[in-house]
Amino acid sequence: MDLHNSEGMLEQLAALIRDWDGSVPRRYCHLANASALLAEHLGDINWVGFYLVDDSGQNLMLGPFQGKVACTDIPFSRGVCGLCARTGKSVRVDDVHAFADHIACDSASNSEVVAPLVDAKGRVVGVLDVDSPTLSRFTLEDQKLLDDAAKIISQLLYS
Structure with missing residues (x-):
């Protein structure tokens, strides 16, 4: 990840989604663009996208993403995404x-x-998920950048 240009990426992210009209279809359009922007900016990744809380409030459902075919449903009780959804805190896993x-x-x-x-x-209401084929790919700085991106998305699309 080019941390020297991270602030510019966050500004571009905010500009991409700032004009949300409040509709669900437009929210998905903005999430799709957000995943595309992150895929362009992040290096050495193989998947970036969103899982969104379903109507039950106990599962995550696949949302817009960039990458290979993905799991469609993830219960809060399982996996890295489920842990993040349960705790409301970001999770970084080296292996x-x-x-x-x-x-x-x-x-x-x-x-x-x-x-x-x-x-x-x-x-x-959902999670931003980024995967890499490289062990220990993500640093604390990367995690902070993705936390900041998730906060921008949360503030502009979910408040």
Whole structure:
């Protein structure tokens, strides 16, 4: 990740989604563009996208993404995305194969960062998920950048 240009990427992200009209279809358009922007900006990744809380409030459902075919449903009780959804805190995993109860949607993924999307009432409404084929790919700085991206998305699309 080019951390020297991270501030510019966050500004571009905000500009891309700032004009949201409040509709669900437009929210999905903006999430699709956000995943495309992140895929362009992030290096050495094989998947970036969103899982959104379904109507039950207990599962995540596949949303807009860039990458290979993905798992469609993830219960809050399982995996890295589920842990993030349960706790409302970002999770960085250096080796997903050593993570208890990891869900292997793509066997090429070796490390992962997941950041929560939170609405104006403080409820987790989804997660931003990024996978890499490289072990220990993500740094604390990367995690902070993705937390910041998730906060921008949360503020502009879920408040």
